[in-house]
Each structure stands twice: as C-alpha cells, then as structure tokens.
Amino acid sequence: MRNFILALTITAASIFAASGSASATLTANANHSLINIDFMYHGSTVSVRGEADSGVDLVVKITSPEAHQALKTKGKVGGVLWMNVGQLEFEHLPGYYALYATKDIDRILDASEREKYGIGYDVLGRKAEIRPLANEEDRAKWFSEFIKFKEESNLYATPKNIVTTASKDSASASYFMKSDWPFQAPPGIYDVTVYAVKNGKVAEEAHSKVTVEQVGIVKTLSDMAKNNAATYGLISIAAALLAGFGVGLIFKKDGGAH
Amino acid sequence: MYLYLPVALTSVNIFLPVGLGLAVGLLSGLFGVGGGFLMTPLLIMLGIPSAVAAATDSNQIVAASTSGAFAHWRMGNIDFKMGIYLLVGGFIGGLVGVEAVKALRAMGNIDFVIKMTYVLMLGGVGAYMFIESFQNLRNKDAAKPVERKADAPKSGFLASLPFQTHFEKSGVTHSALLPVIVGGLVGILAAIMGVGGGFLMVPVMVYMLRMPMHVVVGTSLFQVLFTCIEVTFLQAWSNHTVDFILAVLLLLGSTIGAQVGSVFGRKLKGEQLKILLSIIVLAVTVKIVFDLVLTPGLLLAQAGGH
Numbered sequence: 128m129r130n131f132i133l134a135l136t137i138t139a140a141s142i143f144a145a146s147g148s149a150s151a152t153l154t155a156n157a158n159h160s161l162i163n164i165d166f167m168y169h170g171s172t173v174s175v176r177g178e179a180d181s182g183v184d185l186v187v188k189i190t191s192p193e194a195h196q197a198l199k200t201k202g203k204v205g206g207v208l209w210m211n212v213g214q215l216e217f218e219h220l221p222g223y224y225a226l227y228a229t230k231d232i233d234r235i236l237d238a239s240e241r242e243k244y245g246i247g248y249d250v251l252g253r254k255a256e257i258r259p260l261a262n263e264e265d266r267a268k269w270f271s272e273f274i275k276f277k278e279e280s281n282l283y284a285t286p287k288n289i290v291t292t293a294s295k296d297s298a299s300a301s302y303f304m305k306s307d308w309p310f311q312a313p314p315g316i317y318d319v320t321v322y323a324v325k326n327g328k329v330a331e332e333a334h335s336k337v338t339v340e341q342v343g344i345v346k347t348l349s350d351m352a353k354n355n356a357a358t359y360g361l362i363s364i365a366a367a368l369l370a371g372f373g374v375g376l377i378f379k380k381d382g383g384a385h
Numbered sequence: 386m387y388l389y390l391p392v393a394l395t396s397v398n399i400f401l402p403v404g405l406g407l408a409v410g411l412l413s414g415l416f417g418v419g420g421g422f423l424m425t426p427l428l429i430m431l432g433i434p435s436a437v438a439a440a441t442d443s444n445q446i447v448a449a450s451t452s453g454a455f456a457h458w459r460m461g462n463i464d465f466k467m468g469i470y471l472l473v474g475g476f477i478g479g480l481v482g483v484e485a486v487k488a489l490r491a492m493g494n495i496d497f498v499i500k501m502t503y504v505l506m507l508g509g510v511g512a513y514m515f516i517e518s519f520q521n522l523r524n525k526d527a528a529k530p531v532e533r534k535a536d537a538p539k540s541g542f543l544a545s546l547p548f549q550t551h552f553e554k555s556g557v558t559h560s561a562l563l564p565v566i567v568g569g570l571v572g573i574l575a576a577i578m579g580v581g582g583g584f585l586m587v588p589v590m591v592y593m594l595r596m597p598m599h600v601v602v603g604t605s606l607f608q609v610l611f612t613c614i615e616v617t618f619l620q621a622w623s624n625h626t627v628d629f630i631l632a633v634l635l636l637l638g639s640t641i642g643a644q645v646g647s648v649f650g651r652k653l654k655g656e657q658l659k660i661l662l663s664i665i666v667l668a669v670t671v672k673i674v675f676d677l678v679l680t681p682g683l684l685l686a687q688a689g690g691h
Binding site for chain 2: 165168211276310359363370375376
C-alpha cells in the first residue's frame with residue numbers, strides 16, 4: 128500500500144471574504160493537489176492545513192461536481208427472492224461528499240447558513256431530485272438508501288470533529304485535518320472549500336481543487352479496454368495461452384484444469 | 386500489497402486473487418473438474434462486480450485449459466472431430482450467451498441470472514456428486530467401475546437424428562447435430578456463468594455421447610479452451626468486462642495450483658475427495674441462496690456496471 132500525503136494550497140488570491148467580514152486571515156499551506164491512480168493504488172490520504180482567525184470554528188467540505196447518478200433498486204419478487212426491480216435517477220447530488228469540522232456542525236452553524244452553503248446530508252436531501260417516485264415517503268426512504276449506499280462505498284463521509292486547531296498568537300490559530308482518501312473515488316476534479324465559522328455564521332471561505340487521475344499502466348489498460356477493445360481482448364487471450372503453455376511445459380506431465 | 390484493477394475499478398490485496406487461483410486450481414487438479422464454477426462466485430464474494438468476475442474467469446480458464454489440453458494432446462487423448470463439432474455449437478452458444486449478458490445487464494438483472502444459474506447448476510451437480518459418492522462409500526462392492534462399451538445401443542430418438550457420423554477416436558456413431566447442440570448449450574452457460582463448462586461437458590460426453598473416459602477429458606479441455614477464447618474476446622470487445630490484471634493474478638495461482646493438485650490427486654482416495662468437493666460446491670450454493678433470500682444490507686446498486 129502506498130499512501131500519498133496530500134496537502135492543499137489555498138492561496139491568498141483564492142480567499143475571499145463572506146458575510147461582510149473584512150479582517151479575514153484564512154490561509155492554508157500544502158505540498159501538491161494531485162492524486163495519481165497507479166498500479167499500486169489503494170487510496171490515499173488527504174490533509175488540509177492553514178491559518179485562521181483565532182476563535183473561529185472551521186468546516187472543510189470536499190465534493191465532486193453535481194452529476195446525474197442512476198442506481199438500480201432492489202425489491203422482493205414473488206415474496207421470496209431479492210433482485211433488481213427498477214432504476215432511480217438522482218440529480219443535483221455530488222458523486223463524492225465529505226465534511227470535516229472542529230465541532231459538531233449542527234452546534235456551530237445555523238440551519239439557514241448550512242442551507243445556503245450546502246452543508247449536511249439533510250440540505251443535500253432537500254436539493255436532490257429523485258425520479259420516478261410514487262410519493263414523498265418514498266423520497267425520504269430512497270434518499271436515506273442513497274446515503275447508505277454512498278457511505279458503504281466510502282464516497283460520502285461526515286467524520287466527527289477531526290479538524291484540530293492550535294493557537295499561534297492572540298489573533299490567529301493554525302488548523303489541520305487529515306483523512307483517508309478512498310480508492311473508490313473515481314478520477315475527476317474535486318472541490319475543496321474551507322469555511323471559517325463565527326457566531327453561527329460563515330465568516331469567510333476559501334477554495335481549492337484536488338485532481339484524481341489514472342496514470343501509467345492503469346490508464347493504458349483502462350483506455351484500451353474501452354477504446355481498443357478488440358486489441359485488449361486479443362492481448363488478454365495471448366497472455367493466457369502463453370501462461371498455459373508455459374506451465375504445461377514446465378510441469379511436462381498430464382494434468383491441469385478442465 | 387494492493388493492486389488497482391483498471392476494469393473492475395477496485396483495489397485488491399494481491400494475495401487474495403492469487404490465493405483464490407491457487408486454491409481453485411488445486412481443487413481442479415485434485416478432483417479433475419474445472420475451477421470456473423467455483424471461481425466466479427468466490428470473486429463476487431471478494432467484491433468484484435458479477436459481470437467482470439464472469440468475463441475475467443473465462444480469460445483465466447484459457448490458461449488453465451491450455452495447460453491441460455496441451456498435456457492430453459501429447460498423450461493422444463483428444464477426439465478432434467468430436468471437438469470441432471462441439472466447438473461449432475460452442476461458438477454459436479457463446480455468441481448467444483454474450484448477447485444475453487448484454488441484454489440482461491441493460492435490464493439490470495444480470496446478477497440475479499448469474500446467481501440463479503449457479504444455484505441450479507451447482508446445486509444439481511453438488512447434490513448428485515454427494516449422493517453418488519456417499520452411496521459408493523457405504524457400499525464399496527457396488528462401486529466397481531464399469532467399462533463403457535463403445536457404440537452401445539442408443540435410444541431410438543438419438544439414432545433417428547439425421548447426419549449420423551462415425552467418430553473414430555471415440556469409437557461412437559452419432560448425429561452431427563448432437564455435439565453441436567450440446568456444445569451450444571455449454572457455450573451459453575460459459576458466457577453467463579464465466580465457466581469453461583467442463584463440469585457439465587464431462588458427464589454429457591460420458592452418459593449421452595458414450596465416449597471413453599480418457600478421450601472425454603482431453604476433448605472436453607480442447608472444447609473448453611476454444612469456447613473460453615471466444616467468450617473472452619466477445620466479453621472484452623462487446624461488454625468491456627475482462628480485467629486483464631485480475632486474470633493474470635488468478636492464472637498465476639490457478640495454473641500452478643492445478644499442476645500441484647493433479648500430483649496430490651493421484652495419491653489420495655477418490656470417494657472422500659468427491660464428497661469433500663461436493664460439500665464445497667453445496668456450501669457455495671447455500672451462500673448464493675442466502676444472498677438471494679435474506680434482506681440485502683443495501684437496497685441500491687450500481688447501474689450498468691462498467
């Protein structure tokens with residue numbers, strides 16, 4: 128297993144004040160913002176660090192862009208067997224969504240602010256479009272199943288209180304968070320937003336991006352399987368034939384599977 | 386040590402597929418049956434999507450059956466004429482099977498169909514083997530092997546089929562349609578289940594085509610090899626579900642395991658081994674049945690696969 132330590136640079140230029148705060152000092156330091164899916168990839172580690180005003184709470188949100196997602200629904204057929212019985216389309220929901228904070232988000236951030244900045248599963252649920260649905264009860268049930276599916280796939284996560292802060296001086300503090308980056312997260316560009324929270328309101332926010340891409344043999348094989356399928360199939364067969372002949376020659380006795 | 390699988394889009398501990406290949410290869414070498422029917426469900430249990438598991442298993446069976454067919458060819462144990470008729474059917478069956486997989490994937494029912502096919506085939510074969518071996522163990526005198534006579538009288542229906550032809554190597558006469566139809570059915574199963582079909586082909590050749598046992602094994606391997614080559618190509622070309630890296634890991638284990646198993650197999654008692662295999666087969670069947678009957682942890686699943 129090879130882990131990449133990823134730190135995110137949120138430069139001064141990308142910082143902008145929100146909610147009328149004029150003395151914001153939210154900053155971050157980082158090494159790089161690229162995760163490569165290579166042959167030995169088994170996920171990575173993502174870390175965000177920086178400086179903020181003393182006394183503020185911090186919320187870090189990492190998401191992929193909203194996308195259309197189609198999922199099969201399972202149901203009981205004939206009262207006995209579970210099988211796929213239909214398909215639901217989910218709109219206005221990110222494929223990846225992770226929230227990290229210094230304290231329980233419900234305690235530090237007003238509901239109206241969470242709504243405004245898209246922070247929390249309940250906010251996502253109100254924004255989401257799910258179809259086809261028979262009624263509103265179905266909507267709650269299938270959104271809850273959607274969250275379960277995403278959490279099980281390690282694509283949605285809201286771990287508690289993992290952003291830590293340390294006072295630097297009377298006016299500023301440093302913050303840090305570190306979390307696993309799941310191997311299930313597909314290639315793409317992910318948005319990182321850090322919110323500084325004071326008195327239940329977002330005082331300021333900063334943005335950065337994480338790029339996840341396939342490289343090397345993984346990219347070559349993945350591209351070939353999709354775009355050059357005949358060649359890919361022939362190479363797979365040739366490799367198996369060679370392996371079979373090779374082992375047959377080495378053992379030089381009858382045997383083998385059939 | 387983990388490797389990322391570019392088509393299955395998942396990361397696996399390298400020792401799991403190699404160990405799985407080794408274990409299934411060992412079983413196939415020990416018992417003289419194909420490992421495919423065990424490999425695909427075990428891959429699914431490892432978290433590999435069903436369609437990728439079945440297609441990739443076909444790819445690794447190419448390696449295992451090449452090794453075995455090569456050995457039997459050197460011993461003159463392959464009835465090429467019968468093998469080619471079986472292949473004609475197998476190719477047509479493979480085409481039909483891959484198209485069926487495509488249609489079922491679009492409908493979202495592929496997992497269900499693969500699992501139900503396994504339940505029926507494994508349950509039937511496992512129960513038959515268990516009962517037969519158990520009876521033989523209880524009544525050893527009754528378990529004397531009976532040498533099958535070539536060209537023994539056939540039923541009226543088989544004799545009445547057109548295009549009767551003599552298969553010299555096997556010493557039998559049949560309608561050419563018979564091996565074509567049998568090969569076709571096995572080809573369909575090979576595509577859906579990701580198996581070579583050896584575990585179905587062998588009893589069919591012995592009991593229906595009445596071929597001598599030594600020719601059955603070599604000819605079955607020959608047919609399975611070419612059927613799996615076709616299925617692998619079609620799955621890669623049409624469904625993009627063959628994971629090359631996973632296949633290499635599996636065949637690393639299975640080709641060596643099969644050879645080691647065939648060495649041990651000669652030293653161990655047959656009926657006990659058969660009972661052990663039938664218990665393994667039935668255990669896999671029970672696991673699949675539980676998956677179908679018990680309420681799943683998640684009511685949503687990825688649509689369309691890869």
